[in-house]
Amino acid sequence: MFRHGRSKHAAPQPIDGQNAPVLLSDLSAGQAGIVLSLQGGRHFIHRIASLGFTPGARVTVIENRGSGPLVVSLLGAHLALGRREASFIQVQPE
């Protein structure tokens, strides 16, 4: 069963030996990551944080073709996200 918890620490720091933080747009299809930080201006951050893109949230990339928008899964729902929007979200790959 899928655990409902979110990552204990709001923004886990990369530890040596772990995967280095990347942009959400760099994850390939099937990969998941924990949101570390958001860029892109206050308005944008408000919008996506209220959708659940907050530090500690787990995001899975469903489709990423290397160009064009991505499909991601967050909190059980699929969202289309422009490539530029996805590049504003820094994640810790799992």
Add this chain to the structure above:
Amino acid sequence: MSEPSPAFTIALAGQPNVGKSTVYNFLTGEAQYVSNWPGKTSETRAGTFEFEGDLIRLVDLPGTYSLSANSVEEQIAREYIIEQRPDVLLVILDAVTLERNLYLVAELLHLPVKLVLGINRMDLAAGQGMHIEPQVLEAALHVPVVPLVAQHGEGIREAVAAAVRLARSPQSWQPNRPVIRADHQQVLAAVEDLIRGHVPAHYPPGWIAMKLLEGDRVVTDTMKARLGAAWAPVHDLLVQHDDAFLAVAGGRYDWIARMVRAAVVRPRSGEVSQTDRIDHIATHPFWGVVILLAVMAALFGLTFALGVPLQGWLEQHVVQAAAAAVPALLRGAPDWLVSLAAHGIIGGVGTVLTLLPILVLFFAGMGVLEDSGYMARAAFVMDRWMHPFGLHGKSFLPLSFGVGCNVPAVMESRIIEEPSARRITILLTPFVPCFPRLSVVVLLAPIFFGAKALAYSLLLFSLPLIFIALYGKIFHELFQKGKHNAFIMELPLYQKPSARAILKSVGARVVDFLQGASTIILVVSVAMWALSYFPGGQIESSYLALWGRQLAPLSRLLGMDWQMAVALITSMLRSENTLSTLSVLYGAGAQHGLAAALAGQIAPAAGLAFLSMQVLFVPCVATLAAVRTESKSWGWMFAYVALRLATALAVGVLVYQVGRLLGWGA
């Protein structure tokens, strides 16, 4: 007339596309249509219904993801709740995306309003392998929770009963509220102290303080104005904590995770669902476009194949029959009155009537695509092609509706959040040639170009697309100065389209068309009739012809005679009027006679110039009315008319003059 005053007011809140409108329609009996596309209700509606002997007022608030003033909808919703204080807020949540939907609840719990939660689409969630226990969630939240399948009316009465119970016993309202993180609690208290006494009436100071901490623009501006010089210390405090929003939002999601932990079990992630399998192809950059083209071609083909014969049948057996019956019915009336009734009024009503079969078929097809969830994928696939023009995938929907009829298509632009992107979409959509406009090209191209008709037609169809791209680019630079519009869109689960939902969507769009277009079509039809009848009773000697002849110098530049210029002008009433006007002015009896009348009279260069102008010319008045309504500006509408006129003339002159140089003028 005064109605009995309602016992309670219940307001409906929820995120976009969760089924609020379905609940509203179920209770009030109104047929607002609902689509599987986020964000249909853009303003509040209210109605009444009876429940166990009580009259209850029901207010449908616009769908909002949160209560930050990021959009007009969010501002409308929160101002209504705070200032109007409904007795109970019935919050509709989507079971499939319950956690995200609870974010709104986390915000609402800080407002002075009692909540009942209705978890909709329990059936879809179960189909996804999700297991939700409403009573466990209710126990965690201390808020009444009712499971719903709104589409089938299940649970709606129970939700209303829970709301009425809560309204009757306010003391039972003891909800579990999310608590802000400890380090921000002190800041929150400090802000609250500083603003005390300056908070607008009705507004809870704690909520204002939290919105300030979140950086809410509207609340910040209001408080800045109210506090005056006393704003400085608040400002300093907020600047020190300008990252608070993420902490607040993160805190809410932590709270949500705790609330649902025992109540919701999701299937193992990693299981590939049916939706995922379809989407793997439907969102593919190449195959997705192939599918989209095939789907659209099938839709247009079907609409054309079924709609055009129906339209012809109505024209012949209803409109022309009615017009033919007029002289007998109005025996003894003056000639002008008979002509007014037969051509002005029946002509106008007939225009509306004969457009309906095509509209109904096309909207039904679009309804299937929307309700199944496919249109969101179409928007996804088109996204990468729209960015160069400052638009994103969502603008594809209005543009594709434009092929059916520009009037509801322009109205469809409401789904775009950013005002500047919405305006660009409003201005670009009427460039899409609608079926009637296309039909003129299809019918005239063989007359003008003979065997080469198909090649020329394809060239002519691509012309509006070139201008959509060109003006899209220009509007983007002008209105958005390179600003970027975020593309964030929910991809709903695929579902079997429901006949009821499709019927409702067709009904609502036809009503949109009738309300937006019918009056203006009738008025302009009568005006056009008057211009083509007076002073002499013959179109050849009418004001229209008189003025048309004045256009002769311009016509020479375009290689066309005055009849063709007049035909273009009458297309503003209705795009395919071009054909009937040409028939009358060239003295051809019926449309079959038009080929004979025009044969050999028009050089290929002039024909091409004429049809280029036909596809680019000022759209019909009904579309212009929609542009005015949606842009809320006469100025934009007139500027738009000027732009279209200038574009059509420039292209017409260019095509004819270049064509002549190439020797097509003879």
